[in-house]
Amino acid sequence: MIHAAGLRKSFGDFEAVRGIDVDVRRGEAFGFLGPNGAGKSSTMRMIAAVSPVSDGQLRILDRDPATDGPEIRARIGVCPQEDTLDTELNVRDNLIVYGRYFGLPRAEVRERADELLEFVQLTEKAKAKVDDLSGGMKRRLTIARSLINRPELLLLDEPTTGLDPQARHVVWDRLFRLKQQGVTLVLTTHYMDEAEQLTDRLVVMDKGLIVAEGSPLELIATHSTREVAELRFGVASEGDTHEALVGKVEDLADRVEVLPDRLLLYTTDGEETVAKVHERGLEPVATLVRRSTLEDVFLRLTGRTLVD
Ligand SMILES: Nc1ncnc2c1ncn2[C@@H]1O[C@H](COP(=O)(O)OP(=O)(O)OP(=O)(O)O)[C@@H](O)[C@H]1O
Numbered sequence: 001m002i003h004a005a006g007l008r009k010s011f012g013d014f015e016a017v018r019g020i021d022v023d024v025r026r027g028e029a030f031g032f033l034g035p036n037g038a039g040k041s042s043t044m045r046m047i048a049a050v051s052p053v054s055d056g057q058l059r060i061l062d063r064d065p066a067t068d069g070p071e072i073r074a075r076i077g078v079c080p081q082e083d084t085l086d087t088e089l090n091v092r093d094n095l096i097v098y099g100r101y102f103g104l105p106r107a108e109v110r111e112r113a114d115e116l117l118e119f120v121q122l123t124e125k126a127k128a129k130v131d132d133l134s135g136g137m138k139r140r141l142t143i144a145r146s147l148i149n150r151p152e153l154l155l156l157d158e159p160t161t162g163l164d165p166q167a168r169h170v171v172w173d174r175l176f177r178l179k180q181q182g183v184t185l186v187l188t189t190h191y192m193d194e195a196e197q198l199t200d201r202l203v204v205m206d207k208g209l210i211v212a213e214g215s216p217l218e219l220i221a222t223h224s225t226r227e228v229a230e231l232r233f234g235v236a237s238e239g240d241t242h243e244a245l246v247g248k249v250e251d252l253a254d255r256v257e258v259l260p261d262r263l264l265l266y267t268t269d270g271e272e273t274v275a276k277v278h279e280r281g282l283e284p285v286a287t288l289v290r291r292s293t294l295e296d297v298f299l300r301l302t303g304r305t306l307v308d
Pocket residue numbers: 011014015016034035036037038039040041042043
């Protein structure tokens with residue numbers, strides 16, 4: 001569905017995307033995970049055929065975005081990061097006007113708009129003003145709008161940024177349903193739980209490059225351990241910094257990461273590791289044992305956390 005090789009995007013002297021290879025297959029949910037500024041949106045805009053490729057190859061639906069932009073845009077759906085809904089129009093008319101823009105006949109577009117309002121659970125809000133919708137509702141309306149032309153491929157740029165947890169789950173649920181219906185999903189996110197929940201396969205991006213690729217489970221298995229023991233020390237009472245404590249525990253774990261407020265011990269058995277820490281007479285004020293996540297993978301690969 002998407003084939004990119006050595007894909008680059010420059011803005012003047014600055015290279016936002018520095019040569020990436022990506023293949024997305026029909027029917028899969030594919031993710032670009034990375035922090036702000038990693039180059040995810042720049043990549044998505046090239047895939048959406050709205051921003052020209054600076055260098056490298058890009059094929060979308062087996063077409064060239066440089067020459068077949070209109071055809072590609074007619075066959076895909078795009079849900080941008082910012083809300084671009086028309087506040088002059090009510091909820092339903094936002095869908096209808098967008099559908100007319102795609103050249104759909106009036107009767108068909110009305111029927112499709114009602115079907116989509118049902119799908120995103122906004123039927124009761126059909127006549128409401130856009131400004132009266134919550135953030136989650138606006139996002140669902142934007143998703144509905146992006147589906148008006150029955151796209152084979154749906155691009156979602158940070159689909160749940162800024163939403164509260166409940167609203168995020170509703171959006172995730174709808175995206176699951178679309179995937180079940182056979183729509184290929186490509187999304188960007190800087191939320192590792194979103195990437196884990198929604199994607200079959202993802203690439204981790206940092207500073208315009210891909211630093212890892214695989215399914216969420218593969219990435220965790222390759223780049224992290226099964227469990228993580230998080231230790232928080234009352235640093236002042238220890239008279240020590242977390243950095244200085246590393247030497248006292250590093251032999252208990254495969255790897256130790258120091259964050260400003262805690263130590264992360266990567267290990268196969270977190271409870272056992274915590275017990276050994278106590279046996280050494282070290283008294284963390286808080287401990288947490290959890291499984292490894294994509295956040296740990298990112299930390300391992302870049303030395304930084306995903307969200308500042
Ligand atoms: N039109 C532009 N002109 C100049 N620089 C740009 C432009 N668009 C993006 N950039 C820069 O390119 C880099 C990558 O931006 P991009 O938006 O692709 O990152 P991102 O991973 O999507 O992050 P975000 O989540 O913040 O959108 C950033 O440093 C950004 O400032």
